[in-house]
Amino acid sequence: MSEQLSQPAERQKPSMFLLDGMALVFRSYYALMSARMQTQSGFPTGAIYGFINTILKIEETYRPDFLVVAFDSKEKTFRHEAFPDYKAQRPAPPTDLIQQLGKILEIVPAMGIPMLKRPGFEADDIIGTLTKKFEDRCNLFLVTPDKDFAQLVHDGVKLLKPARQNDEFLLYGAEEVKSHYGVYPEQFLDMLALMGDSSDNIPGAPGIGPKTAANLINRYGSIAKIYENLYELRPRARESLLKSKAALENGRFLMTIKTDMDIDLTLDDLKQKSPDLDFLLPLFEELEFRTLAARFKSSPEKKNEQAASDADLEFNFGANVDPNFQFAKKQPRDLGNYTLIQDEDDLNQLAEKLGSLKEFAFDTETTSLTTLDAELVGISFSFAPGEAFFVYCAESALSRETAIRVLKPILENPEIGKIGQNLKYDMLVLKNYGVRVQPVRFDTMLASYVLNPDKTHNLDDLAADHLGLETVKYADLVGKGKSEKSIYEVEPKTLSDYACQDADVALQLKNVLEKALGENEPLKKICEELEFPLVGVLADMEHEGVRLDVAVLKTLSETLGTELGRVSKIIYDAAGEAFNLDSPKQLSEILFEKLKLPAKRRTKTGYSTDVRVLEELAESFPVAKQILEYRSLQKLKSTYVDALPNLVHPKTGRIHTSFNQHIAATGRLSSSNPNLQNIPIRTEIGREIRGAFVPSDAHHTLLSADYSQIELRIAAELSGDPTMLGAFQNREDIHSTTAKLIFETDEVTKDMRRKAKEVNFGVLYGIMPFGLAQRLDISQAEAKEIISQYKEKYPMIFSYLEGILDKARASGYVETLLGRRRYIRDLNSKNFSIRSAAERAAINTPIQGTAADMIKKAMLGIASDIHKQSLRSRMILQVHDELLFNMHESEVDILPELVQREMIEAAKAIGIRNVPIEVEVGTGANWIEAH
Structure with a gap:
């Protein structure tokens, strides 16, 4: 295992950290890809944010005396001149990464960090040369995820690799290189040559991978010695090496990092300067990096000085000068006026205050993320920014039973609005103690999701993005891994401060996000009339579960x-x-x-x-x-x-599956632990799995209610296509109608209908001839003809879809019928695959999102009716366009009509006017029978 780099108390030599810029940019891009970080306008920011934080992590952890970032130049290198096919197979960087690279190249020198590029050379060579130049005067740390740098490691020169699973770094000296890769640094080039590198189009010896290459090097010492003893090798390896001798020589040349470039710089030249705040702060605001802006604002102001440059070597300093400047170590936010409550008198005073309010924020602290297993440790409350109270009811003078008894009437009071982050979790925890929290006044996670579904919505990120606050994390409280302790072991005041912070931050976020929603009335209505009320409905469904x-x-x-x-x-x-x-x-x-x-x-x-x-x-x-x-x-x-x-x-x-409102960018609900959305329904075995879902007991049956062809109906409504509208209005089978039109026949076979069904739904997902050909097992020519016929028969469908793309390109987003918005980037990407994926998302979101809004509206209406009529039946699952109920035997004449009515009314409520909505209802002893 590689040791962690520690900070020595005294240094005999200064430390120099040399960063492989492009490799770290790529790492940041892919590490944050799933977060889909972007500005409100849709500009991607994940690579920028991750790269800056990598630099700050190094600054704050290791306090380097010198820090330099080297980048590749866009020009061909000496390696390309020697071997034109070098890196020829490497794909172009993703478009959204290229968009960010220009900003990164501006930010590095503005942070006061020397940045080096030279035409004809790679960053590796710059780093290798600086290593050789300064290895006698500095302790050198080469910061990169690229293994090739292991060839430079020796006394005083170490490799600092970002860990794969977290934001830590691993230190590799000679022994660590041997332990991890199987050979010592001085043997590393020979091993690389044997292995080759497909990403750089360097072949190596066919059939010889990392393990075999290391074994051969350890056995013989070098490639030269291996060739001297070829007769000892197995025939397959011997033949491979005989054929590859020239390729290995070329590969070794290509993978050798140069250490003798002409770089005439002194240590004084490489001193770090102070950041150019006049440039950085407005840029961070533009990129919506509010936490970074806040951290840089805390640094002392510096005087401007002209950046140095070199005509041959592109060499950039920051605009301000202060050789002693160091970034301040990141600190948690200042705590507010937080009060720990541990006795009943104080609790009663707090309850009296809470009972007089119109709304307050709250948050629970528990022992588990699984709500049914979670023990309540305490509840925090905030009703004024910077002020919060924590009711601690574990191992204190205040019992959990007392806390619940006093707080239950307030938490259940329908006249007092409840504010929080992911309130469904807190509601489910409190259900275990007989508390039915209501109403949801504001959920910050869902508000963030509605404002921009492709962003991240956890409390820490929201606090950073909208408040510029660095929150205390749960791991800071209890530790990680083997050192993690129970929440009961946390000192009460420490736990109180952490818990109060969550309620306080939720309240402050509510104020900010509510203002943002106020600038878009449709989004505000979606939150207040759809997403927030649905929280309680989903909590009831999760708590109920399915047998x-x-x-x-x-x-x-x-x-x-x-x-x-x-x-x-x-x-x-x-x-x-x-x-x-x-x-x-x-x-x-x-x-x-x-x-x-x-x-x-x-x-x-x-x-x-x-x-x-x-x-x-x-x-x-x-x-x-x-x-x-x-x-x-x-x-x-x-x-x-x-x-x-x-x-x-x-x-x-x-x-008890979890229903997620904040995951799918289209507005659809998703489910997890387990994911019930992906149980296949088309295969016989998939249907048999559904057959295992059964009523709760002998007095219940399952009721399934499913919107029929809802996305096609919505497409007909939104496009106004008269042919498709007419088919639905006449109650025709839309797939048979489509088959008649595109195959120009009145005698529709099962195979024709199957093909028509695939193209009907495929069009809504931007299907291309290649995709349709694969689905239908036909030639691309036949698939192209089918799509051409479809366009001719349903012209307004395609006009509508083209209109969506035109609007999205102009505005940067698409909307559902209710005005739910999704920002779409990459519509103008030069990369065909990326652009096509963006177009499919743009085409599908208004239709699928409208369907999602519709079924959510239906769920609210059905839940309200069940509650008002005190029915014993329960809604237990939502999967795509289907709702599943555990129906009591006494309500078989009530529930089906109620559900069908509310599902149809929901369509009207969201604006469906011209297309009749059909809901297929069935009952049975299991899910598949009911469906």
Whole structure:
């Protein structure tokens, strides 16, 4: 294991940190890709934010005496001149990364950090040269995720690699390089040459990977010695090396980091300057980096000085000068006026105050994120910014029972609005203690989501983005890993400050986000009339749960096991041997080396065996089709059939999925733990899984209510296409109608209807001839003709879809019928794949988002009716366009009509006027029977 870099008390030599700029930018980009960070206008910011924080992390943790960032230049290098194919296979950087790179190249020198580039050379060579130049005068740390730098490591020069799973760094000296890679630094180049590097188009010796290369180097010492002893090697390795001698020499040249560039700089030249706040602060505001802006504002003001430059070596300083400047270590925000309450008298005084308010923010502290298992440790309250109270009811003079008794009337008071972050969690925890919290006045997580669904919505990020506050994290409170302690072990005042902070920040965020919503009336209404009220409905559904017949799944597991055995045998027979079907590496070797199937795409570990590759191969090679079947069966077995019984809660005997309002950018609900949205319905086995979902007892049956072809109906409404509108108004089967039109026949076969159905729904997802051809197993020419016929018969559908794209390109966003907004970037990307994905998102969101708004509206109406009529039936699941109910036997004549009525009324309420809405209702002893 690599040791952590520590800060020595005294240094014999100053420290110099040399950063591999582009490699760290790429790492930041991919690390934050899932967060989809962007400004309100849609400009991507994840790579910028991550890169700046990497620099600040180094500054704050290690306090370097010198820090330099080296970047590659855009010009071809001496390596390209020697070998034109060098890096020829490397794809162009993503468009949204290129957009950010210009800002990064401005920010680094503005932060006062020397930044180096030189035409014809790579950042590696600049770093290698500075290493050689200053290794006798400084302790050098090479900061990069690139393993190639290990060749430079020796006494006084160490590799500092970002860890994969967190924001820490790992230090590699010579022993760590040997431990991690298998060879010492002085042998590293030979190992690299043997391995090659596909990303840089450096071949290496075929069949020799990292482990074999390290073993050979350790056995013989060098490539030269290996060639002297070729006769000792196995025939396959010997033949590979004989054919690759010239390639290895070339590869070694290409991967050697230069250390002798002409860089005439002194240590004084590399001193860090003070940041140019006049440039940085407005830019951080533009990029919506409010936390970064706040941190830089705290640094002392500096005098401006002209940046130095070099005509040959692009060399940038920050605009201000202060050689002694260091970034202040990041500190938690100043705590407000926070009060710990541990006795009943103080609690009663707080309750009296809370009872007199129109609204307040609150937050619970518990022992678990699983609501049914969570023990209540305390509740924090805030009703004025900077002021909060924490009712501590664990191991104190104040019992949990007393706290609940006093606070229950206030938390349940419908006249007092409740504010919080992810209030559903707190509501579910308090349900365990008989408290039904109401009403949801404002949920900061959902407000942030409605304002911009593609951003992150956790409390820490929201506090940073909107308040410029650095919050105390839960891990700061209890620790991590083996050192993590119980929340009961946290000192009460420390816990109080943490808990009060959450309520206080939620209240302050409410004030900011409410103002932002006030600038867009439709979004404000979506929050107040749809998302906030739905929180309580979803909490009730999650708490209720759904019963599972475990015996059904056990039988199905045995069936799947038998079927997997059958498919596996077919594959093994085709391969001529048994192997690990779940190993991509072994599968790749069997398919592409032994069976000689045409390889489609290469990865770092071998040839790809992903779904797209196998689907292409399956058209000509039955073994690929069998592997796809194996994977499908294995996924069903592991993800659902074997996993679901383990998720039945021991207290309730039911599954309690979590419904997420803030995940899907379209506005749809998603579910997790377990995800019930992805149980396949088209396959027989998928339907059998649904058959395991059953009523709670003998006095109940399941009722399913499903919107019929709702997205097509919405498309007809939004486009006004007369042909499609007419078909729905005449109660025609839309797929048969489409088949008649595009195939120009009155005799519609099942196959024609199937094709029409695929194109009907595919059009709404921006399907192309290639995609339709794959779905229907037809030629691209036939698929193109079908789409052409569709455009001719439903012209206004396509006019509407083109209109969406035009509007999105102009405004940067699309909207649902209610005005729910989603920002779409990359519509003008030069990369076809990226642009196409953005166009599909733009086309689909208004339709799918409108459907999402509709079913949410229906859920609110149904829940209200069930409550008003004191019905015993319960809504228990929402999956796509379907609602599932646990229906009591006494209400079989009431509930179906109620549900159907509210679902149809919801369509009218959100603005559907011209298309009749149909709701298919069914009942049964299990989910599949009801559906």
